[in-house]
């Protein structure tokens with residue numbers, strides 16, 4: 001019997017794929033495989049029988065990759081399995097910013113129980129009037145599974161798309177639409193975009209890549225969306241860009257203490273991948289990967 005430990009809540013739909021040869025345990029010390037979402041594993045000691053860790057999600061920055069490599073532990077992730085959930089929230093984030101929804105929602109709630117709501121609503125319509133995203137330009141940094149879905153969906157909504165990926169110059173490679181423009185330098189993306197969304201991994205090369213130099217090249221009043229990782233952003237430079245209006249809204253999926261107090265930051269508690277469907281997809285893929293590796297030695301994604 002193989003032992004699988006779970007960290008974080010892993011979808012029961014995924015766990016139900018484990019065959020009779022597997023048992024789910026609490027103790028990671030005895031595990032042959034570990035299923036994890038976002039829990040940081042850097043300080044965790046691994047048991048001698050551990051063969052594989054599967055991250056039910058795309059980012060693997062919560063896993064000590066170097067130590068796993070040294071100890072011969074295979075690490076899997078589930079790229080693409082939650083891409084649709086993130087895409088939908090990116091589209092929502094653009095509309096939230098464009099139509100001033102967070103402020104309008106908060107304001108509308110203050111009307112509860114008050115008299116003359118009709119008049120107040122008329123005032124609100126003027127106060128919170130926004131813009132449409134149709135006809136605007138979206139820059140997509142990172143054209144992996146999520147970036148491509150976002151780019152194609154934005155085009156469907158009438159946006160023009162400019163994409164950049166340091167590892168991809170052929171746009172057909174990941175099913176990107178033929179009408180998106182691909183640039184091979186961010187200096188050709190920043191000045192043209194009304195909205196910019198970033199979908200790159202948190203690795204040494206991308207740490208702090210959105211900094212003063214980047215903000216300086218962007219349009220005044222740009223909306224910047226970050227559903228990837230907060231380490232991609234230089235907080236000092238973001239604070240300045242928010243304070244001086246360079247960035248109209250920073251839409252982020254990370255509750256970063258430094259910037260969330262700004263009125264023009266729209267913050268979500270890491271909800272990008274938190275849909276029932278994405279959780280099931282990620283858990284199912286992660287479980288299949290672990291079983292395939294333990295039983296057949298296959299490494300389908302790592």
Ligand code: MLT
Pocket residue numbers: 037038056057058059060082270272273274
């Ligand atoms: C990811 O990297 O795909 C997300 O962080 C997944 C999650 O929220 O668990």
